[in-house]
Amino acid sequence: MLLQLCIIDDSRPWLFSLIILCVHVRVSLQFGQGAPGSKCADMLPSHGSTFAQRDASPYTVKVSSTTYKAGDQITVTISGRAEFRGFLLVAKQIDGTPVGSFVSTETGSRVISCTHGGQALTHTSKNLKSRVITQWTAPDIAVGNIVLIATVVADYTEFWVNIKSFDISPTKKINTTTSTTTTSTTTTTTSRPIVTPIVTQGRRKLPFVRVSPVTTPQTTTVNTVDEVEVVQWNNILMDNDCGTVKGCFTDCSNNLCNFLVTWRDVGDHVDFEIHGRGKLDSWIAIAFSSDTKMGDDSVVDCIGNGGVIQIKQSYNSPNYDNRPVKSPTLGLTNTRWEYKDGIIHCGFSRQKRVQGDTHIFDLEQDWYIMYGEGPSRLGFVKDMHTKIPAVSQIKADLQSLQIIGGETKQYPLVKAHGSLMIIAWVMLAGIGILTARYYKSVWSTKTFMKQKIWFQVHRATMVSCFVLTAIAFIIIFVESGGYSNIPKREGYQYLQAHPVLGIIVTILCVSNPIMTLFRPHPGTKYRPIFNWAHWAVGMSGYILSAICICFGFQLKKSGTPDYAVNIMIGYVVYIIVIDIAMELIDCYGRRKDSENIHTMEMTAPGLGLNTDVQNGGSAQQIGKNETNRMDSLVKQYILIGHIAVTGAFALVLVLVVSLH
8 A cells, every 4th residue: 555655646646645634633533532432441542652651650640538438529630740631531440340430520521431331531632731630429339449540641652551549448337226315304404416426536437316405304215326427537447458459568456557558469560559657748668678677678668858759769778778779760650649637648560570770679579578657858868767667577479468467576685785784884883883982981890791891882783784784785796796887867877876885885894893903902002093093984984874875765776765865864963963962971071070170179188088089199080980970871871762763763764665
C-alpha cells in the first residue's frame, strides 16, 4: 500500500494529502474524545506508543475517604506536578472488576460504561489540565476493598498507567440488638433525650438510646435503638485483606494499629502501602534487612516537608548512617501519598530486581522488615528516628500473604550495661567518695579488720564500683561487636561522645586501684602528691560518669523516657548540696575547736584542772575531742541518709531503664 502511495504521489497528490488528513483526524478523535469502554481492562491508550513510562509517575489519585458504605459518595482527585491532556479513571475490586459509578462534575470529562460492567471516567478534550475532580458512588452492597486506578496521558506518546489511590475499605458495623432501659423518677421532670454512646475508636456504627421526657412518677421502658456513625480519622485500622489479598506487617491490637505495612505481589513488582503516625514535617519508612539489627539495610522513605511528601530510597550503612542511594527513585513506580489527621499514608510499587545498585535489595528474597518514623527538616532530610524501629518477628516472603507481627527490638544487654553503671556511679561511688572526704575524723580511733572504718567503707564501695564498671564495659562491647558508632543526629551530635566518655571513665576507674599499689607511706615526701592525684582521678571519673549517663539516657537503644535525664540532674544537684553541707559542718567544727581551746587556755589556775590543762599542753586535744563527738553524731546520721538517698536515686533510675 505504501509502495502504491509512493508511485501515485506525483499524479494524484490530492489523494495522498486526503489520506494523511484522515489519519490525522482519526488520531485526533481518538486522543480528544477519551477512551472507549473496552479500555477499562488494560487501560492502555490506543494511540502513540504502546509502552507506558517506567519511571515514577508525576501524578497521583487521591480519595476523600479510605472507607465506604453502600451508596457513599467519595471525591476523587487526579493531579500532579505537570499538566496533562487525557485520562481514564476506573474503580476496581481487588480482582480487577470495575465497580461503582461516577458523576462528571466539571467540563472536559464524561462517564463511560465499561464493556464488562461498571463505569469509568475519561476526558472529552485534549486541552491541558492541572487536575480532575469527580464524585464516585459506591455500589449498593459492600464488595470488599476497592481501589481507584488511573491512566494519565501527558502527550501523544507519553503516558502512565496503573496509578492507584489508597485502598477504600468497607465500613465495619457493630452488630446491635434492641436494648431495654428502665428509668424511675419520683418528681416531675422534663429532660432532653439522653445519648449514651459506646465509645470506640475508628469508624464505627454506635448504638444510643433516646429516653422520653417524664412527667409523673413512673417506670418507663424504652425499646428504640438508633445508630450513629462516629468517625475518628486519627486511627490506623487493621486491613481486612491482610492474609487473603495482601501480606501485612503490623503491631495491631484489637484491630487498632500504631503502624501498618501491606504488600501485594504484582508480577515483576511488589506494591506497598505504609500507614503511620506523624506530623507533615516527619517521615515514615520501611527497611529490608538480613537480620534484626540496624545496619546494611535497604530503605524506602516517605519524607514530608513543606506540605509535600517525597518517596525515595536510601541505605543504612553498617555504621548506622543513613544515606541516599545513587538513584533514589530507581525501581519505584506508582508513588502516591496522603496526609490526613495525623496519619501519613504512603504507597509505591517497587521493582523486585533492580540493576545497577547493590544497596537496593532483591525483593524475591526473604527479608526482615523494619518500620521507623521520625522528624524531617528542610530539603527532605531525615533526622534520627524518635522510637526504636519495629522489626518483624520473622523474615517476610513478599510473594506470600503472611501476616507478621512487629515488635520494638529490645536491647537487654544495653539495659544491663546502663543499670550496672548507674549502681556503680550513682550509689557506690557517691558513698565511697563522701566517706573518703569527710569521715576520716568520725571513726579516727576505731578499726574494722585492722583497718580504719572509713577506709574499709571507701575501699568496699570503690572496689565494687570498679567491678561493676568492668562488667558493664565488657557487656556493651559484646553487644556492639566492638566500638559503638553512634549515628549522627541533628541537634544531638554530642551523643556521639558517649562511647568515648565511657572508655575514659573506665580507664580512670581502673587507674585508681592500680595507683594505690604504689601509695607512699603516711608522712613521707610524696604522700601529698599521691593524695592529690588519687583525688583528681577519682573526681574526674565521677563527674564524667554523670555526663556519660545523661548522654546514655538520650540514646534510642536505651529506650528511656526524657525525664530520666531530669532525675539524673536532680541527683547531681543533691550531690552538690550534700557536699556544701559537709564543708559547712567541717568549717563549723574547726571554729568550735578554736573556741574550746581558747576557753580552756584562759581558765585560771586552781579551778580543778590538771597541770597539763593548766599549762595548755592538752587543752587543744580536749577541745577537739569535744567537737568531734558532736560532729561524729551528726555525720553518722547524714551518712545513713546519704546511703538511703543515693540508693533511692539508683533504684529509680534502674527501674526507669529496665521497664521502658
